[in-house]
Amino acid sequence: MHDDPAECRCVICHDYGDRHEADALDLRTLEHVLGHGWSVVTVPPDEEGPGFAYTIGLWHSFRTPEVAMFGLDIHVMRTCLNTLGQRAAQGRTLSDGQRCTDVIAHHSLALKAVDPRWHRTFFGSAISFYRRPPFPVLEAVWPDREGHYLWQDESGHSYRKSQPWLWLEPAEHPVGVWTTPL
Incomplete structure (x- = not known):
């Protein structure tokens, strides 16, 4: 936990007087x-x-970025994110550009810093918890079967659509299932 509650405006560090209004997910x-x-x-x-x-x-408790995953079975993603959470709890840093092994079978995850302009699109419950963006978020990008990542030329067309590219500004992201046309 951090020592200075003033540096975190989450619902734990600051009493907003509305805990009685919290829904089941918030609780x-x-x-x-x-x-x-x-x-x-x-x-x-x-x-x-x-x-x-x-x-x-993770940001509140360990001062490491929150982590998001996309496009896999939700139970697999939950397991991966809990593994990364355990690493943070052990004092291991999670940072932009890092490769994390032993999280997903046979491959490493690549961590990429999420552009804060995506927060309202994907992280509504985190905004409710922290009460305001931005807070740091990393996207945990999983590779294709051959170990290629979204941004590598060797990756296939359908794989490139399997996850959003949240390190890009929304205006730079290709239109698709993860975006709303402007």
């Missing part, structure tokens, strides 16, 4: 952050697009 998130240091929010796939998951509380 579960609070319970997990207080008990474990973080929580994982999962958004299942639906008719609009693939599922995704992200952490809430």
Whole structure:
């Protein structure tokens, strides 16, 4: 935990006087952050697009960025994010450009800093917890079967659409399932 509550404006560090209005997800998130240091929010796939998951509380508890994953089974993503949360709890740094092994079978995840302009699109529950963006978020990008990442020329066309490219500004992101045409 950080020592100076003034540096964090989350619902744990600052009393906004509205905890009685919290819904079940907010209360579960609070319970997990207080008990474990973080929580994982999962958004299942639906008719609009693939599922995704992200952490809430890593920034509050360990001063390491929150982490998000996209396009895999939500249970797989939850497991991966909890593994990364455990690393943060052990004092291991999570940072932009880092490759993380032993998180997903047979490959490493690449961590990329998310442009803060994506926060309102994907991280609404985290905004409710922190009460304002921006807070740092890393996208955990998984490779294709051959170990290529989205930005590598060797990766296939359909794989390149499997995850958003949140390190890009929204205006630079290709239009697709992860974006809304402007």
